[in-house]
Amino acid sequence: MTDLTSLTLAEARKGLADKTFTSLELTDAHLSAIEAARVLNAFVMETPDRARDMAKAVDEKIAKGDAGPLAGIPLGIKDLFATKGVRTTACSKILGNFVPTYESTITSQLWRDGAVMLGKLNNDEFAMGSANETSCFGPVANPWRRDGSNTTLVPGGSSGGSASAVAALLCMGATATDTGGSIRQPAAFTATVGIKPTYGRCSRWGIVAFASSLDQAGPIARSTRDAAMLLRSMAGHDPKDTTSVDIAVPDYEAAIGKSVKGLRIGIPKEYRLDGMPAEIEKLWSEGAAWLKAAGAELVEVSLPHTKYALPAYYIVAPAEASSNLARYDGVRYGLREQGKSITELYENTRARGFGAEVRRRVMIGTYVLSAGYYDAYYLRAQKVRTLIKKDFEDCFAKGVNAILTPATPSAAFGIGEKGGADPVEMYLNDIFTVTVNMAGLPGIAVPAGKDAQGLPLGLQLIGRPFDEETLFSLSEVIEQAAGRFTPARWW
Amino acid sequence: MSTATHKLLKGSTGDWEMVIGMEIHAQVTSNSKLFSGASTTFGGEPNSHVSLVDAAMPGMLPVINGECVRQAVRTGLGLNAKINLRSVFDRKNYFYPDSPQGYQISQYKSPVVGEGEVTVELGDGKTATIGIERLHLEQDAGKLLHDQSPSLSFVDLNRCGVALMEIVSKPDIRDAEQAKAYVTKLRSILRYLGTCDGDMEKGSLRADVNVSVRKPGAPLGTRCEIKNMNSINFIGQAIEYEARRQIEILEDGGRIDQETRLYDPNKGETRSMRSKEEAHDYRYFPDPDLLPLEFSQGFVDELKAGLPELPDQKNTRFVADLGLSAYDASVLVAERESAVFYETVLDRLANRARDGKMAANWVINELFGRLNKEGRDITGSPVNAEQLAAIVDLIGEGTISGKIAKDLFEIVWQEGGDPRVLVESRGMKQVTDLSAIEKVVDDIIAANPDKAAQVKDKPQSLGWFVGQVMKSSGGKANPQSVNELLKSKLGV
Numbered sequence: 001m002t003d004l005t006s007l008t009l010a011e012a013r014k015g016l017a018d019k020t021f022t023s024l025e026l027t028d029a030h031l032s033a034i035e036a037a038r039v040l041n042a043f044v045m046e047t048p049d050r051a052r053d054m055a056k057a058v059d060e061k062i063a064k065g066d067a068g069p070l071a072g073i074p075l076g077i078k079d080l081f082a083t084k085g086v087r088t089t090a091c092s093k094i095l096g097n098f099v100p101t102y103e104s105t106i107t108s109q110l111w112r113d114g115a116v117m118l119g120k121l122n123n124d125e126f127a128m129g130s131a132n133e134t135s136c137f138g139p140v141a142n143p144w145r146r147d148g149s150n151t152t153l154v155p156g157g158s159s160g161g162s163a164s165a166v167a168a169l170l171c172m173g174a175t176a177t178d179t180g181g182s183i184r185q186p187a188a189f190t191a192t193v194g195i196k197p198t199y200g201r202c203s204r205w206g207i208v209a210f211a212s213s214l215d216q217a218g219p220i221a222r223s224t225r226d227a228a229m230l231l232r233s234m235a236g237h238d239p240k241d242t243t244s245v246d247i248a249v250p251d252y253e254a255a256i257g258k259s260v261k262g263l264r265i266g267i268p269k270e271y272r273l274d275g276m277p278a279e280i281e282k283l284w285s286e287g288a289a290w291l292k293a294a295g296a297e298l299v300e301v302s303l304p305h306t307k308y309a310l311p312a313y314y315i316v317a318p319a320e321a322s323s324n325l326a327r328y329d330g331v332r333y334g335l336r337e338q339g340k341s342i343t344e345l346y347e348n349t350r351a352r353g354f355g356a357e358v359r360r361r362v363m364i365g366t367y368v369l370s371a372g373y374y375d376a377y378y379l380r381a382q383k384v385r386t387l388i389k390k391d392f393e394d395c396f397a398k399g400v401n402a403i404l405t406p407a408t409p410s411a412a413f414g415i416g417e418k419g420g421a422d423p424v425e426m427y428l429n430d431i432f433t434v435t436v437n438m439a440g441l442p443g444i445a446v447p448a449g450k451d452a453q454g455l456p457l458g459l460q461l462i463g464r465p466f467d468e469e470t471l472f473s474l475s476e477v478i479e480q481a482a483g484r485f486t487p488a489r490w491w
Numbered sequence: 492m493s494t495a496t497h498k499l500l501k502g503s504t505g506d507w508e509m510v511i512g513m514e515i516h517a518q519v520t521s522n523s524k525l526f527s528g529a530s531t532t533f534g535g536e537p538n539s540h541v542s543l544v545d546a547a548m549p550g551m552l553p554v555i556n557g558e559c560v561r562q563a564v565r566t567g568l569g570l571n572a573k574i575n576l577r578s579v580f581d582r583k584n585y586f587y588p589d590s591p592q593g594y595q596i597s598q599y600k601s602p603v604v605g606e607g608e609v610t611v612e613l614g615d616g617k618t619a620t621i622g623i624e625r626l627h628l629e630q631d632a633g634k635l636l637h638d639q640s641p642s643l644s645f646v647d648l649n650r651c652g653v654a655l656m657e658i659v660s661k662p663d664i665r666d667a668e669q670a671k672a673y674v675t676k677l678r679s680i681l682r683y684l685g686t687c688d689g690d691m692e693k694g695s696l697r698a699d700v701n702v703s704v705r706k707p708g709a710p711l712g713t714r715c716e717i718k719n720m721n722s723i724n725f726i727g728q729a730i731e732y733e734a735r736r737q738i739e740i741l742e743d744g745g746r747i748d749q750e751t752r753l754y755d756p757n758k759g760e761t762r763s764m765r766s767k768e769e770a771h772d773y774r775y776f777p778d779p780d781l782l783p784l785e786f787s788q789g790f791v792d793e794l795k796a797g798l799p800e801l802p803d804q805k806n807t808r809f810v811a812d813l814g815l816s817a818y819d820a821s822v823l824v825a826e827r828e829s830a831v832f833y834e835t836v837l838d839r840l841a842n843r844a845r846d847g848k849m850a851a852n853w854v855i856n857e858l859f860g861r862l863n864k865e866g867r868d869i870t871g872s873p874v875n876a877e878q879l880a881a882i883v884d885l886i887g888e889g890t891i892s893g894k895i896a897k898d899l900f901e902i903v904w905q906e907g908g909d910p911r912v913l914v915e916s917r918g919m920k921q922v923t924d925l926s927a928i929e930k931v932v933d934d935i936i937a938a939n940p941d942k943a944a945q946v947k948d949k950p951q952s953l954g955w956f957v958g959q960v961m962k963s964s965g966g967k968a969n970p971q972s973v974n975e976l977l978k979s980k981l982g983v
Contacts, residue, residue: 102548204552205550205551205552206551209549209780212780239554240554241552242780242781319776322584322774323774325593326584326586327547327549327591329588331588331591332547342588369584370772371774
């Protein structure tokens with residue numbers, strides 16, 4: 001039955017509908033795959049009993065002909081999403097064994113539509129990281145390895161568990177979140193498809209917050225179509241999140257295979273970095289050529305404030321994080337390290353509960369919001385953010401429908417290879433993705449090829465606000481041209 | 492009314508002037524909290540009115556309660572203030588167990604209400620105008636309980652997240668009397684509007700008072716803030732104490748340290764709580780979980796149209812329409828309940844144009860006088876508005892005299908009942924029947940021929956006859972009829 005795990009979500013949907021197999025069989029196949037892949041450390045909590053119960057319940061519904069759009073599909077859930085009755089930690093020691101009494105809006109919509117939860121997926125602590133190395137549960141291994149090498153590579157981050165699990169066929173799709181590239185960069189590192197929707201497209205309610213004005217959830221899946229199917233269930237207005245937008249959710253799947261003829265695709269010259277590997281350059285040109293062959297029109301565009309995006313992002317995101325993480329104080333839930341006074345209790349709890357990267361960002365954030373520094377850092381960064389947003393608006397106003405860029409400046413790297421001495425080295429991973437969060441736009445990463453060492457590389461498409469459909473159409477064109485990539489199993 | 496001169500304090504180097512500004516925290520009257528659906532009911536079991544949002548569980552988000560916004564706008568309108576159609580919620584970051592989020596959601600740079608003003612009545616019929624700097628919405632904190640265990644503190648989050656309006660005055664207040672009058676007037680306006688119950692004992696209304704002193708006309712001195720005052724009298728005492736403390740320091744050649752102080756009502760003194768050096772850096776920034784608060788002028792206009800009549804307007808109307816004195820009108824409107832009582836009396840009167848003013852006298856002198864004597868307030872009055880209106884009607888229509896009315900009031904106060912029925916059943920009716928009075932008059936004239944003869948030379952002795960007639964009628968004769976009858980019989 002293990003071959004059931006290699007189906008795409010769309011194929012599984014058909015098999016379930018045709019009663020070729022049951023959700024329980026599909027779920028069991030994935031549970032076995034998860035068990036056999038523990039070395040990847042993608043799951044931080046497996047919930048097999050719950051998964052089987054959900055699968056059985058949905059099988060009954062399918063038998064009655066009362067099946068939702070994701071009926072019987074086994075998914076992995078990033079540990080940032082609150083799941084009722086199931087430990088939720090954001091992969092931080094500070095949350096300890098926190099078990100929410102509530103279900104995030106997004107996951108409750110997935111269950112509403114019939115999906116099955118296999119367990120909780122690893123991520124960088126509080127989603128802060130680009131390699132999934134900051135998790136309190138340890139790093140996640142990328143199922144991909146360099147040709148002829150045994151070196152374990154990172155899956156990217158922060159949604160490293162999601163990307164690794166989807167690429168390794170442990171789940172048919174996964175929830176993820178993206179604050180500066182945390183869906184798209186790991187998707188690119190693992191040859192999966194990941195979309196960060198427009199800010200406000202999905203509810204943030206019940207997702208552990210990192211940087212509220214940048215955080216947005218989305219799916220990681222094995223194909224563009226699968227991502228479209230998942231996003232349809234995840235998206236929607238939520239009165240409990242006032243930053244979510246009340247716009248009807250389209251049938252994203254209908255955009256798959258839709259002609260891209262006549263669409264204007266911008267190629268931003270500022271994304272052509274000095275010293276960018278030739279392979280990335282080549283991939284980018286290839287992607288452009290595929291879109292052109294499909295009838296799209298390519299235009300060079302300028303996004304002049306791009307170079308300020310990363311520094312501005314590393315002011316805004318830590319500033320919000322420093323405040324969002326203040327609630328983890330040892331008073332009401334999670335870890336508590338006693339002290340002689342309330343101040344000592346705070347200090348001990350937060351010093352032991354937060355990892356080094358989280359502490360670093362909390363300190364940066366506290367600093368940039370401090371009296372006397374606020375104007376020079378936070379306010380200035382917000383101005384930069386406005387300019388970045390305007391760059392994109394100007395570009396779209398000229399008739400550009402979407403922008404094509406590389407997803408990452410390199411392929412996956414080895415665990416411990418980057419950022420040890422200089423955190424900026426790690427931060428540079430997000431250079432092509434942060435602008436999209438700063439502008440609140442949708443962005444999709446789609447596998448487009450491999451580097452010389454056989455590692456997957458991805459391209460990114462950036463769209464107009466709430467025009468995820470165009471991104472799906474374009475992504476499908478690239479997917480069809482580039483083909484799909486599956487890692488050789490070594491675990 | 493005229494503008495008041497304020498009190499100066501005498502020091503050894505001459506007169507000193509106080510400069511006072513206030514921040515009043517008024518709990519918004521609403522069913523649920525500012526950003527969550529939890530109940531605002533006072534006095535529940537600890538932590539029984541706490542939502543996931545109030546407890547700052549991971550991933551929870553605030554959602555603005557529209558009613559709290561409407562209450563803030565109503566209050567702004569009641570303070571004649573500028574309403575800002577766009578305002579912003581900011582986070583004020585600090586760690587304390589009564590603040591689960593680790594920050595308070597407040598409004599820092601862009602409050603919902605801007606500048607306004609309040610006219611306050613001072614005891615001598617004079618008034619002062621106090622400027623309002625701003626009003627903003629913010630979350631209240633929870634409550635720490637230190638007396639439950641010898642080694643642990645507990646926290647009750649019931650109040651956490653309840654909406655507060657912080658109303659900031661300009662430093663326009665010049666002495667303790669003005670300060671007390673300002674709080675009294677603000678409280679009255681809030682209660683009229685129904686936007687805050689003004690219950691200072693429950694902590695629904697609390698004041699932080701900024702006090703500094705200077706020589707009249709000199710630049711502003713360094714101020715100290717007296718935190719968390721919840722009694723109007725204590726506010727007065729604290730200001731007097733604090734101003735004298737500052738004067739003493741300055742006259743001894745010292746310097747005032749800007750600091751936060753607390754007033755100890757038992758010792759009658761303020762003491763230092765924390766200095767400016769220990770002040771928090773709150774790292775305010777716009778709350779990214781909330782969109783800016785925006786509404787239209789139409790929304791404001793609609794609320795404005797629905798505002799109740801406020802004390803100043805009521806006062807003006809009572810003076811203009813009913814001929815009340817400014818003082819009587821101000822007494823009646825000071826408390827919303829008093830004004831409501833008086834207006835209910837007016838509504839029940841048979842002839843409000845004739846008897847409205849008399850009704851005011853009865854409410855103020857007889858009813859309030861009696862209530863004060865017994866330490867009761869208007870809501871616990873044994874005589875209700877309907878009964879009082881009936882008594883005033885009976886006087887106005889000439890059925891009973893003012894003197895009998897006082898006896899009747901006493902009966903109603905003690906025993907209750909319908910005044911009209913009581914007048915009948917207890918034979919308290921004024922006798923206006925001339926033939927009945929005539930007999931009494933004739934008898935008295937006949938029994939006092941000497942006095943009757945004197946009246947023509949000494950018309951003022953007519954009063955003696957009136958008194959005799961009233962006495963023998965048991966006070967029920969109509970004094971006017973008696974007077975006229977006597978005049979004609981005695982030929983004066």
